[in-house]
Amino acid sequence: MNDSFQALVLDKRDDRLHSEVTEVDRDSLPKEEDGNVLVEVHYSALNYKDALGLTGSGKIVSHYPFIPGCEFVGKVVESDHLDFKPGDEVIATGFGIGERHFGGFSQFAQVPGNWLVKLPEGMNMRDAITIGTPGLTAMFAIEALEHEGVHPGQEVLVTGASGGVGSFSIALLHKLGYHAIASTGKTDLSYLTDLGAEQTIPRSELEGTPRPLARQRFDAAIDSIGGNTLANILSQTRYEGTVAACGLVGGHELPATVYPFILRGVRLVGIDSVMQPITRRVTAWERLYELIEPHVLNRMVHEIPLHDVPRQAEAMMRGELSGRTVVRMNG
Ligand SMILES: NC(=O)c1ccc[n+]([C@@H]2O[C@H](COP(=O)([O-])OP(=O)(O)OC[C@H]3O[C@@H](n4cnc5c(N)ncnc54)[C@H](OP(=O)(O)O)[C@@H]3O)[C@@H](O)[C@H]2O)c1
Missing domain, CATH: 3.40.50.720 (NAD(P)-binding Rossmann-like Domain)
Known part of the structure; x- marks a missing residue:
């Protein structure tokens, strides 16, 4: 990967929130003590919690400048965790991603491997983030x-x-x-x-x-x-x-x-989905894969580019959106 990449950065200046897509250094990605996994993010999604944080309607983000985005799906690029190798397709949700830990509105994200779930065999990345x-x-x-x-x-x-x-x-x-x-x-x-x-x-x-x-x-x-x-x-x-x-x-x-x-x-x-153990998530993902048919996902999904996230967050807070707003990371 290059030394820098694009991400949506949320900052607070003069007590006002600003968010824009900008170039971020690879070195600024958070690193835990061990088991880090670097993921090239293909999709993220806009959640109500993200909208609260981006619009300043709720205290979600712990520090600034910050990369929000409570979930992402992508391919492993580098891994210090035994369970993951480059090329694996993974999804990350919860565990404070996009709240305390830099999130998914970014072309690259780094999280501990024990926060990741491999996609069920046969599930594509866009369907996975639509479910999310x-x-x-x-x-x-x-x-x-x-x-x-x-x-x-x-x-x-x-x-x-x-x-x-x-x-x-x-x-x-x-x-x-x-x-x-x-x-x-x-x-x-x-x-x-x-x-x-x-x-x-x-x-x-x-x-x-x-x-x-x-x-x-x-x-x-x-x-x-x-x-x-x-x-x-x-x-x-x-x-x-x-x-x-x-x-x-x-x-x-x-x-x-x-x-x-x-x-x-x-x-x-x-119901709390954020801190559920991985074993329970894996079982739930398998059940979701079995129960949710592709036509249902297609009916729900609405895809946007990264730069459109702040505008859609405002619409979400006004209750105007339906279904799932998936954020495409490239293009
Ligand atoms: N416990 C967990 O682990 C967990 C996980 C995910 C989300 N959540 C929480 O669950 C809630 C929903 O999340 P979401 O991702 O589904 O959000 P969402 O996509 O924005 O959906 C919220 C829906 O609530 C309705 N609504 C909007 N404004 C409203 C208002 N002022 N009063 C009453 N209803 C209103 C709208 O549906 P209608 O127009 O159809 O009424 C809207 O589509 C949020 O509070 C979120 O933080 C919790």
Whole structure:
């Protein structure tokens, strides 16, 4: 590789954030004590967390100047880790990449090998990044529901349905035989019905002031919104149903009461994809490869060049994007 490469660098000057694609020295890539792997990044993807960091809407980035991008896929160029060799196709998600450790909006990235997963045999890099963090998160959420006894045929609500986690939740639930109900703020519902939503409800139905208990409507839920929405879901979940909490697009607070838990046996489970052990990720990737069909990925994906990331981050914060925004590193 050359001594320098292109990356999107986020900096803070006069208390204001600036981001631009610029030339970066190879020496500035972070190096852990051992097991470093240098990857030529082919694709990254824009996640809600990246949008929070790039727009300054949330405290995501630990220091400046910084290369954001919470995930990437690419080919190993150099490896100090026994499990990886040049040419291996790998994906990296979580572990503080794009938060504390330089991320994937870059032609090259360097991370410890024990943060990497080899792509399942036969999966191409673009499909892998399209699945990425939201696909994994949706898979972990469904596994959490399965663990609590939720089963195919039951009605599962998905909020933020047209977003990354929401889209994969709908597609996976449909494929597994659940009755997926999509809650969305979008007016064009064909995207969600194409993914497999059997019913859609307007986002506003779950945004009002929550009641301690309300009419039982859902057997289970996968929620990316938090705040009033999550509290309303808890009060509308059927007896002994399970709610998987994944995100906070609508707020980090939870204005709920204990009544759904103590009078209906409702369960609330937390989902974290960032620090999941590699063994669990490998199993989830294999399951995702088996369950997600290429036409589903094609329906979700929207590809952008690196220089367009800041503009798309603003659009993501306005809730205007659907599906997955994949960032092409070359060209
Ligand atoms: N726990 C984890 O490990 C994990 C992993 C990945 C993501 N997350 C979190 O999950 C959440 C969703 O992530 P994502 O990547 O799916 O984001 P995303 O692609 O931006 O999707 C969020 C969706 O939420 C809906 N929405 C937007 N603004 C809203 C608002 N003000 N109030 C209510 N709904 C709104 C929109 O869907 P509709 O228009 O269809 O309503 C939007 O597409 C984020 O909070 C993210 O940080 C957590």
